[in-house]
Amino acid sequence: MEEKLRRLKEYLNMETELPFADFEAFWREVLGDLQQNYEGMSRADRLRAAYICEIVGGNAGARARKEKGHAKSFRKMADKGRFWQEAIKHRLHKEGASDAEIEAETAELLERA
Numbered sequence: 070m071e072e073k074l075r076r077l078k079e080y081l082n083m084e085t086e087l088p089f090a091d092f093e094a095f096w097r098e099v100l101g102d103l104q105q106n107y108e109g110m111s112r113a114d115r116l117r118a119a120y121i122c123e124i125v126g127g128n129a130g131a132r133a134r135k136e137k138g139h140a141k142s143f144r145k146m147a148d149k150g151r152f153w154q155e156a157i158k159h160r161l162h163k164e165g166a167s168d169a170e171i172e173a174e175t176a177e178l179l180e181r182a
Contacts, residue, residue, distance in 0.1 A: 070093070070110070070117040073099055073181075077121055096125055096146050103153055112161070114173045124125050124152020135136040 076095065080087050087095070099121055110118065126147045133143035161171055 070102065072119070073102070073121055074117045077124060077155040081124070089136070089142075092125075092129075093142065093146070096129070099125065100149065100153075112164075112174075113178060114156050115161065116171065116178055117128075117170075119154050119161075120179065122150040122154040122157070122177055126154065 073095075080095070086092075099118070103118060105144045107115075107118075126149070129143040129146035129150060133147060135144065156172065166174075
């Protein structure tokens, strides 16, 4: 997830929007990683994944409203992003983490990335 977070930061600093095909390919990589490795992920990787899902899901939701040609695909990405973000947060809560702890740890990880 660390490498995906670095790539996401690069995408966020771009002057133009990422083309749909590249956006979708990145999202599929993130989803594949989550589906294959979620159970064994470290807490830090789960926090990174939740952040990635929040950003990509939010971006997909915004693009669904703007880009009618791919609106359905973007809506699905946004929905899956919310699902994974909530699932990760739920697991962290089950492990005893508060919202404040999750936010603080995420901020710390983002500063180091």
